[in-house]
Amino acid sequence: MLGNLINLLYPAICRGCSKKIDKFDRNICDNCAKKITERLPPFCIKCGRQLKEGYKSIATCQNCEKDKPFFDRAWSVCHYDNLLKNLIHDFKYKKITSLSTDFTTLIINFMKKHHIGKDSNLILSIPMHPNRLFQREINHADILAKALGKNLGIPYSRNTLKKIKNTSLQSKLKRDARIKNLRYSFYLKNKLIVRNKNIMLVDDLFTTGSTVNECSRLLKNSGAGYVEVITLARGDVL
Ligand SMILES: [Zn+2]
Ligand SMILES: [Zn+2]
Structure with a gap:
């Protein structure tokens, strides 16, 4: 009722096509939502990388066979392209x-489809260094993780993981340099919170996975149980 009234007074405008939307809590219309492409299996069972068709659903990619990640499994929901x-x-x-x-x-639709997060009992997000947070004003990963926690009914802790080293922008570095750059750049404020917990680690993008991997290393070393990573998008189109 209230939603309808708000919508009547301030109609939402689709950020994809600029047309009016009839749902007040949406930013994209149903038509534009179709332009966001969901990633489809087969995925690497460790890092979630898209594998070529014909691969079994139990396969790991070459990267994960060579360098086993610290997290148990990572999933990315959509392709990082166009509208998204x-x-x-x-x-x-x-x-x-x-x-x-x-x-x-x-x-959430993706998680339901792939039965993700059923045993998760704590949601954490990738933190931002205070200096960067000051510049950006918001941490997008925090906002996503909080919304997910609320929807799934799983506790979310914002200040458990902290970024203590203001690392240079990862996207400009090569793989080995990224890993070196990130080492010891995070800090776990409260080890007891993560002990024996199955953790869902949330971020917007999965690029090389070095950031989520470094956080997972810290979590696992502090006694975390199953560590699952969920990101909104990944740009690994075959
Ligand atoms: Zn639209
Ligand atoms: Zn992999």
Whole structure:
């Protein structure tokens, strides 16, 4: 009722095609939502990388066979392209935080489909160094993780993982340099919180996985149980 009234007074405009939307809590219309492409299996059973068709659903990719990640399994929901790329940019840099509703819907549908997170009992997000947070004003991963926790009914802890080293931008570095750059850059404020907990670690993008892997290393060394990573998008189109 209240939603209908809000919608009548302030109709939502689709961020994809600029047409009016009849749902007040949405940023994209149903038509544009179809342009966001969900990733389809087969996936690497460790890092979630897209594998070529014909691969078994129990296969690991070459990277994971060579360098076993610290997390138990990572999943990425959508392909990082077209409309979603723009929406993530709006979310992070234009601070359109209401997009978290649209993103959460995508993530939750994917999780249901693949039976993800059934045993999770703690949600954590990838933290930002205080200096960067000061510049950006929001941590997009926090916002996503909080919305997911609320929807799934799983506790979310914002300040458990901390970033203590203000690392240079990862995207400009090669793989080995990324890993070196990230080593000891995170800190776990409360080890007791994570002990024997099955953790869902949330971020927007999965690039090389070095950030989530470094956080997972810390969590596992502090006694965490199953560590599952869920990211909204990944750009690994075959
Ligand atoms: Zn649209
Ligand atoms: Zn893999």
